[in-house]
Amino acid sequence: MSALPRAHELGLIGCHICGLVCRDTQVEHAACPRCGAALHRRKPASCSRTWALLVAAFLLYIPANVLPIMRTVSLGDVDDNTILSGVVELWVKGSPDLAVIVFTASIVVPMMKFLVLSTLLLSVHRGTNWARTQRAKLYRLVEFIGYWSMLDVFVVSLLTALVQFGFFSQVEPLPGVVYFGLTVVLTMLASMSFDPRLIWDCKDEDD
Amino acid sequence: MTDETKPTVGDDLPEPVVRHRRVNASLIWLVPVIAALVGLSLVINAWVQRGPVITISFQTAEGLEPGKTVVKYKDVVIGKVTTIHLAPDHHKVIVKVDLEKSVTNIAVSDTRFWVVRPRIGLGGVSGIDTLLSGSFIGVDVGDSTQPQTDFIGLENPPSVTHDSQGKSFTLHAGDLGSLDIGSPVYFRRLQVGRVASYRLNDDGKGVSVQIFVENPYDKFVTTDSRFWNASGVDVSLGADGLKLNTQSLATVLAGGVAFLDGPGPHPNTSAAAENASFTLFDTQTLAMAPPDGEPHYIRMRFDQPLRGLTVNAPVEFQGVNIGNVVSIRMDYDEKTGNFPIYVGAVVYPDRLGRAHEKLVALAKSKGDNDDLSHMMGALVEHGLRAQAKVGNLLTGQLFISLDFLKNAPKAAYDPNTRPLEIPTAPGNFDKLQEQLADIVDKIQKIPFDSIGNNLNSTLAELNKTLKQVNGQVLPEFQNTLKGANQTLGTANSALSADSPLQQNLSGTLEELQRMARSLRALTDYLGAHPSALIRGRGADTPPPKTDSSNAPPAAKPQPGSKP
Numbered sequence: 001m002s003a004l005p006r007a008h009e010l011g012l013i014g015c016h017i018c019g020l021v022c023r024d025t026q027v028e029h030a031a032c033p034r035c036g037a038a039l040h041r042r043k044p045a046s047c048s049r050t051w052a053l054l055v056a057a058f059l060l061y062i063p064a065n066v067l068p069i070m071r072t073v074s075l076g077d078v079d080d081n082t083i084l085s086g087v088v089e090l091w092v093k094g095s096p097d098l099a100v101i102v103f104t105a106s107i108v109v110p111m112m113k114f115l116v117l118s119t120l121l122l123s124v125h126r127g128t129n130w131a132r133t134q135r136a137k138l139y140r141l142v143e144f145i146g147y148w149s150m151l152d153v154f155v156v157s158l159l160t161a162l163v164q165f166g167f168f169s170q171v172e173p174l175p176g177v178v179y180f181g182l183t184v185v186l187t188m189l190a191s192m193s194f195d196p197r198l199i200w201d202c203k204d205e206d207d
Numbered sequence: 208m209t210d211e212t213k214p215t216v217g218d219d220l221p222e223p224v225v226r227h228r229r230v231n232a233s234l235i236w237l238v239p240v241i242a243a244l245v246g247l248s249l250v251i252n253a254w255v256q257r258g259p260v261i262t263i264s265f266q267t268a269e270g271l272e273p274g275k276t277v278v279k280y281k282d283v284v285i286g287k288v289t290t291i292h293l294a295p296d297h298h299k300v301i302v303k304v305d306l307e308k309s310v311t312n313i314a315v316s317d318t319r320f321w322v323v324r325p326r327i328g329l330g331g332v333s334g335i336d337t338l339l340s341g342s343f344i345g346v347d348v349g350d351s352t353q354p355q356t357d358f359i360g361l362e363n364p365p366s367v368t369h370d371s372q373g374k375s376f377t378l379h380a381g382d383l384g385s386l387d388i389g390s391p392v393y394f395r396r397l398q399v400g401r402v403a404s405y406r407l408n409d410d411g412k413g414v415s416v417q418i419f420v421e422n423p424y425d426k427f428v429t430t431d432s433r434f435w436n437a438s439g440v441d442v443s444l445g446a447d448g449l450k451l452n453t454q455s456l457a458t459v460l461a462g463g464v465a466f467l468d469g470p471g472p473h474p475n476t477s478a479a480a481e482n483a484s485f486t487l488f489d490t491q492t493l494a495m496a497p498p499d500g501e502p503h504y505i506r507m508r509f510d511q512p513l514r515g516l517t518v519n520a521p522v523e524f525q526g527v528n529i530g531n532v533v534s535i536r537m538d539y540d541e542k543t544g545n546f547p548i549y550v551g552a553v554v555y556p557d558r559l560g561r562a563h564e565k566l567v568a569l570a571k572s573k574g575d576n577d578d579l580s581h582m583m584g585a586l587v588e589h590g591l592r593a594q595a596k597v598g599n600l601l602t603g604q605l606f607i608s609l610d611f612l613k614n615a616p617k618a619a620y621d622p623n624t625r626p627l628e629i630p631t632a633p634g635n636f637d638k639l640q641e642q643l644a645d646i647v648d649k650i651q652k653i654p655f656d657s658i659g660n661n662l663n664s665t666l667a668e669l670n671k672t673l674k675q676v677n678g679q680v681l682p683e684f685q686n687t688l689k690g691a692n693q694t695l696g697t698a699n700s701a702l703s704a705d706s707p708l709q710q711n712l713s714g715t716l717e718e719l720q721r722m723a724r725s726l727r728a729l730t731d732y733l734g735a736h737p738s739a740l741i742r743g744r745g746a747d748t749p750p751p752k753t754d755s756s757n758a759p760p761a762a763k764p765q766p767g768s769k770p
Contacts, residue, residue: 013223023220030223039223049235056239059246067249075339078275179245186238193235 008041015039043195047121050194054117057186060179061110067176070156074169082176083107083152105151106180113149113187116142117194124198132199139196146188153181258286258306263320263344265360268300270324270342278304278320280346285310288344302360304344314356317349317369321361333364363388366401372422375403376479378434378464380487383414385438385462392418393437393465399424402464416487418464429476431469434485435494438462452491470495500557502530505583506626507593507607508538509548511633516595516605522552524609530554532607550595551626552607556582580622583629590615592632608634 007014013024015032022032022039030039043049068080081089083106090099116138123135159171268291270276278286286306294301306314323345325334337343344360347368366389367375383405392400400420407414420428440459442451464487468476479485488494513535522530534551556563566582573581583591590611598606609629618630633641701708733739 012220021220022223025222027223027225029225031226033221033224036224036226038226045233045235048233052235052239056242059239059242063246063249077339077341080274182242186242 046195053190061183064179068174069176071172109149258308263360264299278344315351316353316355319347367403367419374425378416378487433494434466435488437465499555515603522607594634
């Protein structure tokens with residue numbers, strides 16, 4: 001027995017809702033005897049859920065990038081833009097700072113989420129205790145930036161609401177933005193359904 | 208609670224209750240399945256919606272943008288430009304267009320594509336809306352059923368589309384004038400059609416203009432219709448004043464075609480068939496003139512300069528215009544060293560009307576060839592000669608006149624030469640010019656210089672003489688005048704009433720009077736007494752006067768001396 005015991009080593013299980021500590025009877029569908037909330041040492045099927053959501057998010061990310069997200073009509077000049085073409089247009093038309101922001105929020109962050117969550121899931125599957133602290137930090141980072149990746153959706157919805165000048169200027173959302181929003185929601189759900197405790201569930205070797 | 212749990216870990220803790228979950232955790236995999244299905248449906252949708260991909264080549268990609276420029280038919284978007292690239296030979300641009308699935312059948316062999324851009328021409332303004340919205344590709348869907356994927360785009364919008372109702376006709380003209388694709392076609396100054404296309408004839412000797420007349424009006428194009436080029440302004444100055452005639456202001460600038468049935472009754476006219484051919488005349492007058500018939504080419508050799516003769520100058524026969532000059536060429540005659548000028552002209556013998564018919568009949572009856580050559584032969588024998596005459600004294604423009612000259616020198620004429628050569632004679636004006644030149648020559652021969660010199664010396668002499676007169680003769684003359692003046696004064700005083708001469712004269716006259724009186728008394732006495740001549744005076748007569756007794760003896764010898 002190591003110096004720092006874990007709950008399951010002591011045969012204990014805590015309720016996430018009311019904080020009641022129960023004995024771990026290893027039953028399939030345990031519930032808190034006091035508040036009735038589901039009792040589990042780890043989030044049930046965390047890996048498969050995360051995988052499923054991550055895969056779904058990735059699948060939706062493809063049409064989100066291929067389909068145009070926004071139509072700008074200005075003086076009869078119709079302009080449909082996908083995320084990437086919008087970034088290119090911003091860069092070309094002299095707003096590289098905005099282009100970088102949009103690129104980061106719409107391309108870098110979702111891709112990073114996919115990569116980080118896949119890495120976390122794979123490492124948990126292998127049960128390695130490689131760089132656990134860093135992995136935990138990575139997970140917290142993903143959780144944190146998850147809020148901000150909706151930037152594109154916000155931009156499109158704000159512009160659609162604000163720029164409605166008929167013939168002179170008009171902005172319409174296009175289907176791409178729906179897929180993009182779904183991607184962001186699914187990645188957030190995926191990161192939520194991942195149980196970071198799994199990172200620490202391997203054998204302690206150094207501490 | 209914490210107090211209880213801390214000391215006794217795992218002893219009296221509550222056991223979790225078992226509760227069956229409503230949903231299976233593995234149902235979460237439905238989410239990616241749904242996502243996959245959505246993605247798949249998008250792919251399938253895109254694949255199903257995908258219409259034919261066609262390529263259109265244009266001279267320029269001006270105004271076209273890949274991913275943005277659309278293809279419109281009747282203002283409905285039916286496709287989009289996906290890529291634009293240069294053709295391998297860099298002469299054209301190849302535009303790749305994704306058509307929509309629903310319009311697959313428009314990509315047939317006679318479908319035409321063109322770029323709709325803002326165009327400002329003399330005939331009007333079009334495509335203004337594309338100024339703001341950007342150009343798009345217009346389509347004229349063909350009737351063919353043969354599918355095609357590679358098209359050659361038109362540079363200008365077609366003036367006639369497949370769905371327009373009407374008829375096409377072909378006009379043959381010497382030149383295009385100011386016509387262009389889209390130029391209007393007028394019937395009684397009403398626009399009824401457009402010029403659809405034009406092309407140079409294969410032999411390069413004319414232009415074929417394709418026109419399109421719209422449906423309700425195409426029946427007015429009959430087999431007797433005459434077409435003329437309505438471009439520009441027709442100004443004519445006649446006996447009834449200045450006339451200015453034009454179809455519309457637009458045609459003045461942009462050109463147009465007008466048509467009308469020929470003059471006179473048309474018992475056998477019918478609506479012209481589709482693609483019927485007509486001649487496009489230059490002016491309405493020409494179009495309405497009776498048909499010219501077959502043109503004949505004639506040639507004339509002139510040995511005098513023809514300044515003022517231009518191509519298209521009229522050729523007149525007895526004052527009737529029968530054709531015009533088509534060429535003026537200079538030649539060199541090695542034998543004489545002259546530069547004869549060969550004038551080629553096209554004449555239409557039909558313009559002579561009945562005269563021509565009769566001449567033809569005559570030639571036929573003689574068994575001659577009934578074309579122009581033998582007919583002309585007879586006329587040349589009668590003195591027909593071509594002359595270059597002055598048509599306009601102000602500008603000196605010449606025309607060719609075919610006239611019968613009395614006592615024209617015999618000219619060689621061969622009816623079998625081609626082109627037919629008509630003998631010529633110098634024109635009246637040329638003769639006049641020659642005579643004038645002679646006169647001028649003679650005038651030039653007069654020695655004006657020596658005449659001038661002589662005149663000059665004569666004048667100098669005269670000058671000298673006058674000086675002499677002034678210096679010597681005049682003072683003498685003055686003296687003479689003075690003397691004359693004195694003489695006249697003397698005469699005047701001699702003749703005055705109180706002058707002695709006058710008194711003497713008066714006394715003399717009185718004496719003469721007395722003498723006459725006594726002579727009368729004597730003659731009276733002698734009349735009464737003729738004997739007194741012998742006997743002397745009788746005593747019985749009282750002596751009235753003593754004076755008169757003396758006088759008769761004095762007078763006696765007078766009558767006696769007479770015999």
